[in-house]
Amino acid sequence: MNATTAIGIDIGGTGIKGAVVDLTTGELLSERVKLATPHGGRPDDIVETTREILAKVSQGYSALPIGVCFPAVIKNGHTMSAANVSEKWIGLAAEELFEKGLGRPIHFVNDADAAGYAEAQFGAARGEPGVVLLTTLGTGIGSALLNDGVLVPNTELGHLEIDGHDAESRAAYSAKEREDLSWEKWAHRLQAYYTTLERLFSPDLFIVGGGVSKSYQEFLPLLKLQTRIIPAVHRNNAGILGSAALAVKFPR
Numbered sequence: 001m002n003a004t005t006a007i008g009i010d011i012g013g014t015g016i017k018g019a020v021v022d023l024t025t026g027e028l029l030s031e032r033v034k035l036a037t038p039h040g041g042r043p044d045d046i047v048e049t050t051r052e053i054l055a056k057v058s059q060g061y062s063a064l065p066i067g068v069c070f071p072a073v074i075k076n077g078h079t080m081s082a083a084n085v086s087e088k089w090i091g092l093a094a095e096e097l098f099e100k101g102l103g104r105p106i107h108f109v110n111d112a113d114a115a116g117y118a119e120a121q122f123g124a125a126r127g128e129p130g131v132v133l134l135t136t137l138g139t140g141i142g143s144a145l146l147n148d149g150v151l152v153p154n155t156e157l158g159h160l161e162i163d164g165h166d167a168e169s170r171a172a173y174s175a176k177e178r179e180d181l182s183w184e185k186w187a188h189r190l191q192a193y194y195t196t197l198e199r200l201f202s203p204d205l206f207i208v209g210g211g212v213s214k215s216y217q218e219f220l221p222l223l224k225l226q227t228r229i230i231p232a233v234h235r236n237n238a239g240i241l242g243s244a245a246l247a248v249k250f251p252r
Contacts, residue, residue: 005029006065006247007057009050010111010239013037013071013084013139016046018053019237020061021244026122028237030057041085043092047101054102065251066106067243068098069114071142073154077108083140105252107243112136113153114242115209115232116144121245123207123233125149130204133157133197134232137210141168141193145201151246160196167193173212187222198227207232 009018017034021027033056038045050068058064071083077095082088095108109117116134119125125132129148136142141158144151158168169175171193176186194206206225208216209232216231223229234241 003065003248005061006067006244007054007061008114008240008242008244008247009053009066009068010114010243011037011046011050011068011070011085012111012239013041016049016053017236017240018050018057019240020057020064021241023121023245023248026118026234026241028240030059030061032237032240033057037085041082041089043086043088043094043097044101046085047098050098051102054104065244065247066102066104067109067114067245067247068106069109069111069239069243070094071111073156074108074110074113075154099252107247107250107252109243109246110142110154111239112142112155113144113151114246115142115234115238116146116207116242117151117246118234118238118240118242119144119207119209119232120146120149120151122241123238124230125205125207128205131201132205132207133201133203134207134209135197136232137171137173137190137208137212139172139174141172142210157197160193160200162192162196167196173210176212183218184222187219190219191223191225194223194225194227194229198225203227205230209235209238211235 143157
């Protein structure tokens with residue numbers, strides 16, 4: 001087993017993607033393969049699609065560590081929630097299910113946690129001391145909390161209650177699109193969200209991920225915060241990189 005190379009697989013509500021990762025550089029060593037998430041997001045169907053991706057990306061490689069990230073709270077290999085997938089995932093022994101389905105040991109992790117760890121290892125949080133908070137602004141708000149590069153898992157800070165609302169229901173990028181908000185009006189909601197995070201965690205750095213982070217110049221300069229806030233380096237590949245790196249950090 002080569003501890004500097006691993007496979008990362010990122011399972012989302014609409015797509016599943018994977019690749020072989022060079023863990024010394026964060027570069028992909030294989031083509032990034034992406035397949036649609038099966039309709040309904042049922043466990044057995046997702047395992048089968050993951051097996052297809054694994055077969056394609058692992059050609060020419062043998063017995064690499066495998067990390068899989070998933071949009072759920074992960075406790076002891078169990079999925080304790082489900083976002084944009086079947087409710088059959090709730091309480092499921094998912095890590096065991098994948099290991100049986102793939103015939104290989106894996107490391108199973110929350111998708112936002114994988115993205116945060118990717119930024120700590122290969123991106124905007126690399127070498128950053130203190131408390132770093134990554135938030136992914138998309139359909140919901142995912143979060144990853146790191147202290148001196150050490151991940152505190154399953155923070156789920158998109159579900160903080162702010163002004164009587166679940167934060168992500170008003171401040172996720174999907175809310176901007178759904179309500180056709182201007183950048184300025186959306187930034188007003190983000191201001192309330194990040195100010196709350198500042199008050200609760202006193203972070204040293206905010207990192208903003210998700211697809212909208214490529215347009216960071218439209219909204220980050222509108223925020224007035226005490227904490228430095230910067231865009232993520234890795235967007236599309238963050239889950240792949242982070243889950244691969246965590247598979248080596250926590251070998252099965």
